[in-house]
Amino acid sequence: MATDKNIKPKVAVHKFSSCDGCQLAFLNMGENLLTLSTLVDITHFAEAGPVDEDTPVEIAFIEGSLASPDDLERIKHIRSNSRFVVSIGACATSGGVQALRNMANTKDWIAAVYASPEYIHSLDCSTPISDHIKVDLELWGCPVSSWQMLQAVRSLLFGAKPEVLNDKVCQECKRQQHVCVLVAKGEPCMGPVTRTGCGAICPAMGRACYSCYGPAEMVNPESLNQRFLGLGLLSSEASRRFLFINSGAPEFHKQGLKCKPASSDDGNLDG
Amino acid sequence: MTNKNSKVEFLPRSHFQELIEHLQQAGYTCVGPQVHEHAIHYAELAHADFLPQGMSEEQSPGQYRLHEAGHDRYFAWANGPQALKPLLFTPREALWQSSNNCEDNASLCFKELIPEQRPLAVIGARACDLAALYIHDKHFLQHGYRDPYYLARRKNMLLIAVNCTHPADTCFCASTGDGPRATYGYDLLLNELDDGFIIESHSEKGVAIQTQLNLQAAEASQLEQANDAVEQAAARQTRGLPAQNLSQPLLDNLHHPHWEEVAQRCLSCGNCTAVCPTCFCHSELDEPVLDGSHSVHYRQWDSCFCQKHSYIHGMTIRDTAGLRYRQWMTHKLGSWHEQFGRSGCVGCGRCITWCPVGIDITEEAKVICSGDQHD
Ligand code: SF4
Ligand code: SF4
Ligand code: SF4
Numbered sequence: 036m037a038t039d040k041n042i043k044p045k046v047a048v049h050k051f052s053s054c055d056g057c058q059l060a061f062l063n064m065g066e067n068l069l070t071l072s073t074l075v076d077i078t079h080f081a082e083a084g085p086v087d088e089d090t091p092v093e094i095a096f097i098e099g100s101l102a103s104p105d106d107l108e109r110i111k112h113i114r115s116n117s118r119f120v121v122s123i124g125a126c127a128t129s130g131g132v133q134a135l136r137n138m139a140n141t142k143d144w145i146a147a148v149y150a151s152p153e154y155i156h157s158l159d160c161s162t163p164i165s166d167h168i169k170v171d172l173e174l175w176g177c178p179v180s181s182w183q184m185l186q187a188v189r190s191l192l193f194g195a196k197p198e199v200l201n202d203k204v205c206q207e208c209k210r211q212q213h214v215c216v217l218v219a220k221g222e223p224c225m226g227p228v229t230r231t232g233c234g235a236i237c238p239a240m241g242r243a244c245y246s247c248y249g250p251a252e253m254v255n256p257e258s259l260n261q262r263f264l265g266l267g268l269l270s271s272e273a274s275r276r277f278l279f280i281n282s283g284a285p286e287f288h289k290q291g292l293k294c295k296p297a298s299s300d301d302g303n304l305d306g
Numbered sequence: 307m308t309n310k311n312s313k314v315e316f317l318p319r320s321h322f323q324e325l326i327e328h329l330q331q332a333g334y335t336c337v338g339p340q341v342h343e344h345a346i347h348y349a350e351l352a353h354a355d356f357l358p359q360g361m362s363e364e365q366s367p368g369q370y371r372l373h374e375a376g377h378d379r380y381f382a383w384a385n386g387p388q389a390l391k392p393l394l395f396t397p398r399e400a401l402w403q404s405s406n407n408c409e410d411n412a413s414l415c416f417k418e419l420i421p422e423q424r425p426l427a428v429i430g431a432r433a434c435d436l437a438a439l440y441i442h443d444k445h446f447l448q449h450g451y452r453d454p455y456y457l458a459r460r461k462n463m464l465l466i467a468v469n470c471t472h473p474a475d476t477c478f479c480a481s482t483g484d485g486p487r488a489t490y491g492y493d494l495l496l497n498e499l500d501d502g503f504i505i506e507s508h509s510e511k512g513v514a515i516q517t518q519l520n521l522q523a524a525e526a527s528q529l530e531q532a533n534d535a536v537e538q539a540a541a542r543q544t545r546g547l548p549a550q551n552l553s554q555p556l557l558d559n560l561h562h563p564h565w566e567e568v569a570q571r572c573l574s575c576g577n578c579t580a581v582c583p584t585c586f587c588h589s590e591l592d593e594p595v596l597d598g599s600h601s602v603h604y605r606q607w608d609s610c611f612c613q614k615h616s617y618i619h620g621m622t623i624r625d626t627a628g629l630r631y632r633q634w635m636t637h638k639l640g641s642w643h644e645q646f647g648r649s650g651c652v653g654c655g656r657c658i659t660w661c662p663v664g665i666d667i668t669e670e671a672k673v674i675c676s677g678d679q680h681d
Contacts, residue, residue: 070596189594198591202612203573205662209580210397210607214343214387217662219370227575227662241343252613255573255627262368262663 044093044192047079049113051099051106052133052161056178057124058082058098064181074192088112094119094191096184097170100126100133100161100283107158107167114168119191122164123184125177129249130283132177133161137283138292163283172197175230177247177280183232200232201252204244208235216243223263225276228254228286249281256290270294312507315521316528319378319502323354326429328518334427334464337393339386344372346386348393351429358383365474365655367664381430381498384474387660389435391583393426394459395442398606401455401590405600419602420454425462431492432470433485434477434654438583439465440491441646445586464511467492471535473543476655478668481546484652486539497532504532545658545668547639548675550649555675556640560632564673569628571663576609578657578665579634584650589614610634631665639671 048058062083064071077083078090088109095117101107114120125131136144137160145152164170174183183200190197204226208215216222216238225246226238237244250256256277263273278291317325329336338351341358351357362375363383375382400419408415431439446456470477470486479485488495493512497504504524507513548555579585589608594601608615610633616623624630642650651667658666 067596074597185596186593189596189598192598193594201614202609203575205575205577206580206607206609206612209387209577212347212388212392212397214345214347215370215577215660215662218368218660219344219372221369224662227573227577253574253625253627255571258571258573258663 043074043076045078045090046075046094046096046188047088047090047092047113047117048077048082048096049079049088049098049109050081051097051110051127051164052102053099053124053126053131055082055098057127057176060123060179060181060184061096064185067181067185071188075188089116091116092118094121094188097122097127097164098124100130100163101167102133102158102161103156104158105156110164110167119171120164120168121172121174121187122170123174123176123179125175125247125249125280126161127164128173128175128284129281130161130163132280132282134283135278137161138278161283172199174232175249175281176232180233182234200230202231203227203251203254204229204231204233204235204238204248207231207233208238211235211239213238216241217262217266221266223266223268223273223276225259228256228259245276245279246287247280249284250286254286256286257293260290260294312513312516313521314504314506314524314529315516315519316524317496317503317505317519317521319380321520322357322380322503324519325515326351326354328515329427329464332515333425335424336427336429338429339381339383341372345370346372346383348386348389348428348430354380362472363474365476365659367476367658367666368661369664370659378500379498381468381496382472384470384472384477385432385434385654385656387581387656389583390428390431390439391442393428394439394456394463395446395586395588395607396455396459398604399455401603401605403600403602407599418454421458423458423462425464426459427464427466429466429468431465431467431488432654433467433488434479434652435583436465436467436488436491437479437482437484437652438654441584441648441650441652442586444646464494464515465492466494466496468496468498469532469536470539471498473539474655474659476545476658477653478543478545478547478655479653480540480543481668482649482651482653483550486543487536497536499528499531499535504528545655545666547649547651547653547668548672551643552649552671552675553640553643555677556636556671559674559677560636562674562677564670565628565632568631568665568670569626571665572611572627572631573663574611574627574630575662576611577660577662578667579609579611580607581656581660582638583654583656584638584652585609587615610637631670635667635671635674639667 079087141159145155187197217224222243224243226244229246230248230251232248260273274291274294277287336351339346340356357380363372403417446453467488493509495506507516587608588605590605592601611630638650
């Protein structure tokens with residue numbers, strides 16, 4: 036990012052449909068948050084204070100999926116105001132856990148949940164940012180880690196392309212010398228199809244990865260699903276491993292629907 | 307080969323702790339097998355009580371299960387996921403640091419980050435791991451290109467080998483000629499019997515430790531028992547590679563349809579390469595601190611199953627699982643001969659056990675090298 040040393044680059048953090056957890060990756064940076072405030076000028080970050088969606092910025096971080104008609108307008112405005120758009124977290128990169136409703140009848144469940152459904156203006160689908168505008172960098176995770184954010188900001192400030200992690204969680208798990216929970220305990224671990232970046236925290240605690248970081252590059256969900264069935268999972272249980280936090284990611288979506296038996300009674304997944 | 311000053315003696319199991327204490331007094335930090343996260347793992351060993359006494363395990367493609375077997379032995383199991391590799395070629399380490407806070411007013415300066423390494427004594431190294439170590443020594447310490455990071459860890463390492471008596475179903479060291487008997491590359495060697503160990507030294511360092519121990523003379527019947535146990539361990543192995551040098555059969559079958567069949571199952575997860583004691587690929591990365599004042603350059607384990615491993619500007623050369631698996635096998639079992647004068651497989655079977663979907667290198671190599679379905 037070629038900038039005059041005395042002019043601090045402007046940064047905005049926007050929120051759409053989400054739980055705010057990824058914004059916390061900024062707020063939980065500790066001392067780095069102070070350093071960051073000396074390096075950049077944060078013009079918009081509603082959760083932390085400043086509100087100004089109109090000033091053009093160098094970097095716009097986007098948390099959340101697009102779920103209402105207003106969102107679609109707002110995101111276009113943000114794109115036209117920003118040099119780099121970085122989507123952060125599962126919601127912004129794959130539609131998030133709320134994309135589960137893409138497989139259900141939205142009208143029916145809005146009617147079931149809300150006393151006055153006419154006030155709810157939801158789109159039928161919860162979709163990732165990249166379905167609507169050009170995204171320059173995607174940081175996956177539910178939530179993203181502060182480490183990812185720091186690396187991305189630092190690289191952009193240097194004018195370098197940020198490193199995109201796309202290997203499987205297994206790589207990081209093995210580097211940390213954890214024993215494979217799938218092989219040693221028969222846990223249905225999603226590590227072999229999941230993008231690294233979390234630091235393999237679930238296997239480190241002896242439990243199976245549930246893929247909050249979404250699909251890695253070149254995944255083979257069919258083969259892993261077959262292995263889950265071999266471990267004794269029912270096909271409806273195996274499908275839920277794929278149709279969870281990143282059910283909107285095409286690789287997982289396809290696999291989840293494929294292995295879900297038509298007779299299963301776990302909700303209206305087929306819509 | 308047994309050191310000329312070495313005696314073959316007997317160490318009762320109840321005195322094993324003395325070996326650990328003598329090693330500690332000689333300045334070594336002991337590393338040994340212990341039960342950890344449902345497997346046998348090597349870690350710093352403070353006392354013989356932490357050894358996996360009474361434990362055995364079962365291994366099959368994609369599966370490892372540890373259990374209490376109700377015996378008194380310390381080493382009645384075959385290798386877990388790791389042994390010597392992570393101790394020497396560490397999974398992630400800082401190589402150097404660059405900084406713009408320099409003493410001589412330079413705008414950029416560099417500092418090498420060579421590790422300070424305490425001398426380690428590794429208890430329980432198996433034949434397959436010693437064979438792999440020999441390959442890694444050749445790779446990392448080749449004349450003129452010695453890796454200072456590996457060297458710092460390697461130079462003071464003392465190795466106490468144990469001959470295998472309980473190979474796993476996935477072990478095939480007898481077929482590669484690398485085990486189950488350790489024949490080189492160690493300082494002390496143990497053969498485990500019901501009530502203790504036959505101990506012998508194979509280096510000056512080993513003799514120095516052995517002479518301090520309060521040992522009994524080994525009886526002929528004990529030596530015979532020890533020898534029989536290792537021979538039976540070899541005889542029990544059922545897996546094997548079709549031949550020790552598969553360079554030509556692999557090159558002849560680069561388009562065998564079986565590569566695609568493996569690709570249907572392969573997850574491209576790289577677990578096989580991470581557990582393989584001879585795989586040495588790594589990637590390098592920089593981690594600058596946020597204020598940009600300095601940056602640390604790391605190397606970490608990488609794998610030919612990862613996309614960036616074959617990325618060159620603008621393209622990924624191996625962009626299918628079939629090509630990645632083929633790269634792995636043709637290097638390990640084929641071109642390795644040209645590079646290192648031997649196969650890259652020491653028959654430890656780890657890649658079979660720790661592959662989440664149980665892909666078996668011995669089975670796949672057999673099909674591919676048979677050329678039966680050659681197109
Ligand atoms: S290829 Fe497999 S069996 Fe051979 S040394 Fe590597 S991990 Fe062991
Ligand atoms: S491969 Fe051979 S030396 Fe290695 S653990 Fe198995 S039996 Fe022992
Ligand atoms: S062979 Fe097995 S361990 Fe190796 S990359 Fe393929 S699935 Fe993973």
